[in-house]
Amino acid sequence: MIRFNNDYNRGAHPAILEALARTNTDSYGGYGQDAWCERAAAAICAELGGVDVDIHFLVGGTQVNYTVIAAALRPYESVVSADTAHIQVHETGAIENSGHKIETVPNIDGKLTASQVRTLAEAYRTSTIPEHITEPKLVFLSFPSEYGTIYSLAELKALRAVCDEYGLYLYVDGARMAYGLGAADSDVTLVDLAALTDAFTIGGTKCGALFGEALVLKNPALRRHFRSYMKQNGALLAKGWLLGLQFATLFEDGRYFALGRRADALAMRLKAACEAKGLPLYMPNSTNQQFVVLTESQRDALAGDFIFEGEGTLPDGREIVRFCTSWASTDDELDALCRAIAAL
Amino acid sequence: MIRFNNDYNRGAHPAILEALARTNTDSYGGYGQDAWCERAAAAICAELGGVDVDIHFLVGGTQVNYTVIAAALRPYESVVSADTAHIQVHETGAIENSGHKIETVPNIDGKLTASQVRTLAEAYRTSTIPEHITEPKLVFLSFPSEYGTIYSLAELKALRAVCDEYGLYLYVDGARMAYGLGAADSDVTLVDLAALTDAFTIGGTKCGALFGEALVLKNPALRRHFRSYMKQNGALLAKGWLLGLQFATLFEDGRYFALGRRADALAMRLKAACEAKGLPLYMPNSTNQQFVVLTESQRDALAGDFIFEGEGTLPDGREIVRFCTSWASTDDELDALCRAIAAL
C-alpha cells in the first residue's frame, strides 16, 4: 500500500535526521532560547525582504492557530474565515474554546475574498447596536487553502487593503506553505507574505520536518508577550532547539522551496493523469493536494494499492477523494498511481 | 412618539409594582431561597403537566442562555442553531466566550428543522475523525423565533425525536414565550414544552415583568449544581425574591397567558392594516413582532410619530422594519399606528 492520504505520513528530510544525530550530545538552553533557533530565525528572516519580525517555533498547526488568535483578540472580537477554513471545520472548536467566535463567509474555490471581509467589517462599523455583536478583527486564511487553491498576489493585496481600512489583522496559516510557494502559477513569495500580513506561519510538519511550524509575527501588537501566550497554551517546547534545528536545515540552500516545487510537480503529473482519464477534479489547483471525483467502483479499484482520503459524497453518489503528494513522495509511487488511474 | 421598537420599553404590569410596594419592608433569605421563589416555582409547575423539574429565576436572557449552555456542554461539544438565532447574532459571542462553538444551519422561516439537526448529528456519528470536530450536543431554538414565527407541535416532536436518537439536549429560549403561546394558530402549550424539551425559559422581561427569566430544567444532567453555574456566571441575584415575586404575580390567574394573547391580537390588527394597504410582510407570523417591508418614504412617514426598528435592507433598497406590540401596548396606540399605515 502506498500512502497518498496526507503529507505527514513519513519522518523528515534526511538532512534533519543527520543534524539531530550530529548534535545529540550537545547541550542547549531551553524553551527556544538557543543558537539553533537564532540561526533558523535568521535564515527565515533572510527570505522576508528585510521587514522587522519576531519568529517563534511551535510544534503544531492547531496550536499555533489558537495561540496567535488568543494573543491577537480581545474577548468581544471575532475571526473572519471561509466556511471551509481549518479552524472552522477540523480543529474541534479550538478557537471557540479560547473564547472567540468565528464569523464564516461562503468559500469561493476554498478561499474568502476582500469583498466578503469588507461586508462584515462595514456591517460592524455601521451597526447601531455594536455592543450586541462581535467585532471582526482578524482575517484567517490558509495558503494554500484547505482545497489546495492559492491566493494570488492581487487577492492578498486586496485583503490587506480592506484590513487596513477597517483595522483588522491578516493572518495566514501556512501549514502547506512550501506547496503554495512551489506552485508553478503562484505569484506570491515570502517577501509578499511578510509585507502583506500581520502574521503568518511556515509549515514544517507537512513540508519536510518531523514536526514544527515557524511563526512570523510582524505587527507589534501581536509580538508583545507572545512567549507568555506560548507557555500558557502548552506551545513552548522544552527542547526548543529541536525546532530551530529543523527549520535551519529546511532553509539551508533553498531546500524548503525545492521540496515544495518537487511535490507540486508530482501532483501535476497526477492531475494530468486524471484529466487524461476524464476524472473530474473538485476545485482544480496547482498544489500538492488533488481532489478527484470517483465513482464507487473507481474508488474501490484504487483502494487496493493506495491509501487516500474520502472528502465527502456528491449528490449523485460519486465521491470526492484527496490524493496528497509530499516532499517524501517518490517518482515510483507517482508512476504507480498514474498507471492505476490510466487503467481504471 | 409611540414606541413599537421593542417589547421591553415600559416597566411592569401594575400588579407587580403593587406586590413590590406591599412587601418592601419584609425581609427574606438571599439568592433565590425564599417563599416567593417557591411560590412562583409552584405556580409555574402547575402549568407543566406534572413533570419533575427544577425552576430557577435569572435576570436576563443572554445570561440564562450562556449559563445553561455552560452547564450542559463539555468543551468539545457544540450548539446547533439556526443562523438567525439570538445566541448567534445578538449576544456578542457570549456562547463562544464560554468556550463553545455554535454550528449553524440556514433558517427556514426563522426556524431550524429536525432534518437539519439529523444531518449534523449523523455527520458526527459517522465521522472517521470525530476527534477533529465538535460533537453537536444541544439544539437551541427560540419560541417564538427571532422573526416571530412559531414551531408547531409536530415540529417540536420531530426535533425531540432526533435529539433522542442522537443524544442531544433540546433547549428552548422562551424570551417571548407569552407571545408564542398566545398566538391564535399555536398548538403548543407549556405542557408540551415541558414534555418535549430538556430545558426551556419563560420570559418575563418582555412579557410583563420589570426583568427576569424563569428557567425550567427537566433533564437531571442539567440540574446538578446549577446554582453553582448561576453564581459563577453572575446570575444569582442577591435579592432573588424580586424575581420570584414577579413570576408568582404573572402566573396568578392566568395573567401571563392573557397578556400574551392580547399583545398578539393587537399585532394581528397591525398585520391586517399592512395587508389592507398592500405592505409586504417579511416572514409573516401570528405573534407580537411584525416585520414589514417599507419604501424609504413610507418609513420616513411613519417615523414621524412612531419608533420602530430597522432590520436590514432588501436588494431593491426597501427596508425591513420591525413593529413590536407588547403587554403594555394600548388600543389607542394601535389605532394610531393602523391609521398612519392606512394613510401612507
Add this chain to the structure above:
Amino acid sequence: MIRFNNDYNRGAHPAILEALARTNTDSYGGYGQDAWCERAAAAICAELGGVDVDIHFLVGGTQVNYTVIAAALRPYESVVSADTAHIQVHETGAIENSGHKIETVPNIDGKLTASQVRTLAEAYRTSTIPEHITEPKLVFLSFPSEYGTIYSLAELKALRAVCDEYGLYLYVDGARMAYGLGAADSDVTLVDLAALTDAFTIGGTKCGALFGEALVLKNPALRRHFRSYMKQNGALLAKGWLLGLQFATLFEDGRYFALGRRADALAMRLKAACEAKGLPLYMPNSTNQQFVVLTESQRDALAGDFIFEGEGTLPDGREIVRFCTSWASTDDELDALCRAIAAL
C-alpha cells in the same frame, strides 16, 4: 425573627419604589441608553471631583467584578488580592472561569498592602523566566473589606503609587461603599477613589437599591468597548433605566451617604453593646458588619430571636458570627439586639 444576617434582605428605599411607580407607564430606550441612566451618571459624576469617567450600571457584584477583570486583563495577566477577597473565596471561581489567575497575599486585617503588591510586581519584573509566570496587572480590593475594615487614604495612596510604578490597575469593589464612606473614622471620599483608582464600584444592592452596582471607569484602557463586555457577560440589562432610576434616587440630596452613615452608627451601637458585655470582636471595624466571637450557648441564645451568619470556628471552639446593619435596619431592631446581648 429579626434579620441581621446580611444587608440585602429587604427591598429598597421608599423613594425608589415611588419613582418606579411614578414612571411605570413611561417608555424608554433599552440597554442603559436612557434619560435616567444619564441623570444617575451625572449625579454620581458630581461627587467625583471633576475627573473624566464613564459610568455604567450593572445588576450584581460578581458580575461587575468579572466583567471588569475580563475587560482589563490579557490572558497571561493576573489579579492580585488579599486571600480573603470576595473574588477569591465567594464567587465560585468566576474570575478563573473568565481565564484569569488570582495571586493572593495574606490579608492583614482583611486588607492587602502596597508592600505586598510591590513584592509580587517586583518578582515579575525581575524574573528571568517571565513567560512561565503570570503578570500581576490588576489590584483588587474591597472598600470596606470583606471584614468591614477600611483602607485609609494613606493606604490607598500607597497602593496607587505602587500601581503606577509597576503599571498595574487599581480596582475597588465598593459593594458596601455607603458603609465605607459613612464610617466615622474614614478619611476617604468618592473624590479620592476617583482620583486614586482606575475603576471602582458604588454598590446599590446592599445600600438601599433593589439591585444594582454603579461602575466608575476612569482609565481609558478600561473604557473602550466596555458595553461589548457587558453584553457578552450578560450584564447589559434590557430595561437599563431601572438601574439609572435607582441610582439617581440614591444620589439625590445626599441620600446614599446618609443611609451609610446611619447604618454605621447603628453598627457602632451594636459594637458598644458587645464591648460592654465583653464579647470579643474579630477584626474590629467601624462599618456595618460586626464580627463577634460567641460561645455556642451565647450563639444559641441569640439565635432564638435573631438571624445572623456563621463565619467559621476558632480553634477553641468559639464561633465567629456576623451581624450586619443596613439602610433598612430600625432603631427598634437595634434596641432588641443590644438588649439581648446585654442579657447573655
Add this chain to the structure above:
Amino acid sequence: MIRFNNDYNRGAHPAILEALARTNTDSYGGYGQDAWCERAAAAICAELGGVDVDIHFLVGGTQVNYTVIAAALRPYESVVSADTAHIQVHETGAIENSGHKIETVPNIDGKLTASQVRTLAEAYRTSTIPEHITEPKLVFLSFPSEYGTIYSLAELKALRAVCDEYGLYLYVDGARMAYGLGAADSDVTLVDLAALTDAFTIGGTKCGALFGEALVLKNPALRRHFRSYMKQNGALLAKGWLLGLQFATLFEDGRYFALGRRADALAMRLKAACEAKGLPLYMPNSTNQQFVVLTESQRDALAGDFIFEGEGTLPDGREIVRFCTSWASTDDELDALCRAIAAL
C-alpha cells in the same frame, strides 16, 4: 561550561535516534493511530499490574496537565495542589486560562498531605453556601515533587483514601517519573501509581526522550472523548508515531527505569559532596534535583564552569540553587562538579 541547570538540555538516548533513522522512510497513520503508539502503550501497560487503562502520548508537560484538567473538571470544580506545584507557579496560569481555579495548600517538603485535602473537601461538603465556592475535585501532585522529594506509598494510599471518600480525582504529574521511581529510598512503583491514581503521566522529555509525555488514564470518566480534548488543546501530534517510537524504545528492556536510577545515583554523589563540604541542602531528597544553599562567592566560584539555576534567595542573602543530573549526565561531569564543590 557543563550544564546542570535542568534535565532537558540534551537530545535523546541514542537508541531513540537510531529508531528514528531506521524508520524515517516508513509511512504511518496520523495522530497517534499507528503501530508504534500501540507498541509503546503495550510496553507501558505491561508495567502497570494489569489495570485497564488508556494511554495517550502528548508532546509537553504543561499541555498534558491542562488538557487532563480540562477533561476532568466542570467549570465550578477546582484543583487542589501544593502552593509549590508546577501548575500553580510555572505554567503561566494555564489551568486558570482553561477556566479552573487552583486551591493551594502550604507545601510540606514540596508535597501536600491527605489531611490538607480532607480539610478542603470537608469544608465544601459541609458548606451552607456551596454554590458560592468551587468544589475541590482533582488533587494534583508531582512525583517527584518540584523540589525533588517523593511521596511514600503510605502517603499516596492516604491521598487515595481521602479522594475516594470525597469523590476527588487523583492525578500525578510524572514529568520526572524515572527519577522518582529510581530513588534508592522510594517504595512506589508504576503498579502502585496505576492502582492508586485516576491518571498519571510518565515523562519522556526530561527522562531520555527528545520530547513527549505518556499519559495513563484509568478512570473511565477521564477516558471518554479524550482525543477530542487533545485535538482541541493542540495536543494531538500529526506524526504521533514519533511519540510512540520514543516510548517504545524507552520501555524496552527496562531502559527507562535504568536511566532514572543512574541519574539519581549521580545526584547522590553530588549530595554527598555537598554534605562533605558542609553546604546546606534545601529540602533534602534522593532524586535528580539537588537544591543547595550557597553564599554569593560560592555561587560565583561554581558559575565559572557550571550552569545551574537560581531558585530564590534566603533572608540572610544566601541563594538556593538547583543542580540537576539527568539520563545524559556523565561520570566525568559529576567528577568535575564534585571536585569544584570540594574546592570551595
